[in-house]
Amino acid sequence: MKDPYEILSVARDAEPADIRKAYHRLAKKLHPDLNPGDKEAESRFKEAASAYDLLSDPEKRRRFDSGEIDASGAEKPPERYYRDYAAEAGPGYRYENQSGYADFMDNDDFLAEMFRRQARRARGADAHYRLAVDFLDAVNGATKRISLPEGGSLDVAIPPGLQDGQILRLRGKGGAAPGEGDPGDALVEVSINPHPFFTRHGDNIHLDLPVTFGEVVLGAEIKTPTPTGPVMLKTPKGSNTGTVLRLKGKGAPRRNGRGDLLVKLRIVAPMEPNAELEAFLASWAPANYDPRRDMKP
Structure with missing residues (x-):
């Protein structure tokens, strides 16, 4: 909701009399019975009535100024x-307190009756x-x-x-x-x-997918989870850790379709010792292979 001080066009340190005058001025101008069929005037009148109900009550005003309640009078969660x-929620409503109408009832029977009708029509x-x-x-x-x-x-x-x-x-x-x-x-x-492995950025969803050496070096088809169920993802031959593959339409729904699922490959070595793999790597000495060549001083 709008700030009640702004609605009534009064300063935050305004005196109660100034707040009452500002409300009277708006109410006489905007009341629905004086503006039949004018939805904008009715909406502004409701805003003014709500603002005055809050600011005319010293305790409500104090709690609003200290941030304990919002402009509707509701507790901040x-x-x-x-x-x-x-x-x-309570059985009452912020228009239930008719103290904001007291001056009208004392001074103007016509306006008093209109305000009584308005109070009866107040929503919960x-x-x-x-x-x-x-x-x-x-x-x-x-x-x-x-x-x-x-x-x-x-x-x-x-x-x-x-x-x-x-x-x-x-x-x-x-x-x-x-x-x-x-x-x-x-x-x-x-x-x-x-989620344990999905994260969302806008309409796209991201997934880090663990893969083996063979699945990235030789290429493979891997059963891959998506938000709507698993699909087979083809990893290109020669992929590596950090390679990102896009599954179109497997992200979050949006107005004109769905976003994408972005799958980042992450090579995971065997957790347990593997004699066959160790023997192969011990004899494997590829030429011109240095994964840290860009880190040399």
Whole structure:
């Protein structure tokens, strides 16, 4: 949300009276009953009402200024997994407090009635959750279930290609409205668990693939994992450690297809002693072969 001080066009050290005057000025200009059918005016009025509700309450204003809550009045979430965390949606909503309408009710019956109607139509509060998903579920898509702290559960559809830190909005799954308005939304921030051998960079996925001496010197077809299942990868004859092979369309989904899987070959010597290999290497003395020739001073 926008900064409430900016919405009301007041300084951060503004006095309560100045905040009230700024809100009155905007409300008389933007109220939906005075601007029937004007969606922009209605949206700006809701922003102004929310901003005034926060700044007119000394405790809310103090907590916002100190960074304890955001501009919507919601607690800023701690760094925990979703099993331990869900912001308190509560039965109320930031428009539930009608203190911001008090001056109008005292001085202007017409505006007071409009504000009462607006309060009845206020939507419920948004609920905030965090959800950790596996790497391949984020790439390929899945459905995950959140256990809610107040009981029950919430099914979350993970769209294919989801990025770490994205927030999914589940409309109507938040707190109930205090009056006749619609329920709030559930906002689910997704964190992606690391994969043991895949890493993601944009729409491309990277893989370090262990290979033998023979598979790079002679060339081979190697069964290679991809996010959508194993495929046969052909290593060109004369490949080496660091050679990168591209599997097109085997990366993360995007709007016009999928990214690529970039496979970097990595030669791995046998872990156990091998007499046959040792005998061969002892007798192998290729001419003009010096892997450290570029490191000579």
